[in-house]
Amino acid sequence: MSELRPTANSAQSEVMTLDPSLKTRIEARRVTVMYGQKAGVKDVDMPIYANKVTALIGPSGCGKTTFLRALNRMHDLTPSARVTGEVLLDGINVYAPGVDPVEVRRKIGMVFQKPNPFPTLSIYGNVVAGLRLVGIRKKSILDEAVERALSQAALWDEVKDRLNAPSMSLSGGQQQRLCIARALAVEPEVLLMDEPTSALDPISTQSIEDLLNELKNHVTIVIVTHNMQQAGRVSDFTGYFLNGEMVEFGPTSLLFTTPKDKRTEAYITGRFG
Numbered sequence: 447m448s449e450l451r452p453t454a455n456s457a458q459s460e461v462m463t464l465d466p467s468l469k470t471r472i473e474a475r476r477v478t479v480m481y482g483q484k485a486g487v488k489d490v491d492m493p494i495y496a497n498k499v500t501a502l503i504g505p506s507g508c509g510k511t512t513f514l515r516a517l518n519r520m521h522d523l524t525p526s527a528r529v530t531g532e533v534l535l536d537g538i539n540v541y542a543p544g545v546d547p548v549e550v551r552r553k554i555g556m557v558f559q560k561p562n563p564f565p566t567l568s569i570y571g572n573v574v575a576g577l578r579l580v581g582i583r584k585k586s587i588l589d590e591a592v593e594r595a596l597s598q599a600a601l602w603d604e605v606k607d608r609l610n611a612p613s614m615s616l617s618g619g620q621q622q623r624l625c626i627a628r629a630l631a632v633e634p635e636v637l638l639m640d641e642p643t644s645a646l647d648p649i650s651t652q653s654i655e656d657l658l659n660e661l662k663n664h665v666t667i668v669i670v671t672h673n674m675q676q677a678g679r680v681s682d683f684t685g686y687f688l689n690g691e692m693v694e695f696g697p698t699s700l701l702f703t704t705p706k707d708k709r710t711e712a713y714i715t716g717r718f719g
């Protein structure tokens with residue numbers, strides 16, 4: 447049955463016929479993540495296009511987060527997890543011997559479900575944390591990075607007069623935008639977002655959703671969401687996962703209106719999941 451599997455190549459060539467200007471930033475090839483004897487995701491092929499938002503959707507436990515974390519080697523930090531297959535970032539396999547996982551995570555940053563600013567650091571201190579870690583000390587460079595990253599995260603105007611205030615003095619939505627600014631400060635190429643609005647109120651959710659549309663001018667975005675309406679609002683491409691497999695991938699507008707697979711159709715019409 448493997449010839450029926452939606453491969454990155456088949457999905458890719460079809461999508462690129464629709465828009466030949468698309469540039470592939472990441473290509474996942476046969477990515478499998480095992481937790482002990484159990485597969486979290488199996489043989490996933492998927493293209494991630496540059497400066498687009500790609501949503502990963504599917505019912506709880508289908509492997510969305512597992513796949514997302516495979517993209518920037520986050521599973522290296524989970525002793526029970528083992529990843530096989532390839533993740534090509536601009537053509538280079540991030541799992542190849544000699545590739546530094548810390549550098550991979552600088553290029554492919556991550557924002558988590560719950561806002562997690564460093565609680566003992568100020569707003570400014572949070573944004574520059576990654577830059578300080580790599581030895582950048584010059585105040586003018588750090589100041590510039592703070593203004594740029596906070597502006598990109600649509601937080602600058604709200605905090606520019608209190609950059610030294612504790613990060614925990616911000617609202618939940620502002621804390622999440624601070625975490626986005628922290629991730630952007632090191633100028634990643636890709637930003638992975640794992641249900642970034644699930645802990646936020648509707649107004650903060652909307653401000654993050656509005657932000658994504660602007661952010662994709664600077665960075666490629668992959669977002670896990672269990673909210674199909676959100677995927678429809680924010681994403682250009684969508685991958686539908688079920689039982690650890692990627693069932694279907696395509697432009698969001700097509701996948702939501704004319705899904706090719708009966709299982710995708712059942713999910714998006716609410717008959718399942």
Ligand SMILES: Nc1ncnc2c1ncn2[C@@H]1O[C@H](COP(=O)(O)OP(=O)(O)OP(=O)(O)O)[C@@H](O)[C@H]1O
Nearest residue numbers: 481486505506507508509510511512513524526672
């Ligand atoms: N650290 C782990 N150890 C063992 N099994 C795990 C681990 N993390 C996830 N799993 C299993 O892998 C499968 C996929 O989980 P995953 O969290 O990726 O799904 P998900 O689609 O993101 O779910 P949700 O929408 O509920 O967050 C599930 O069966 C889950 O129980």
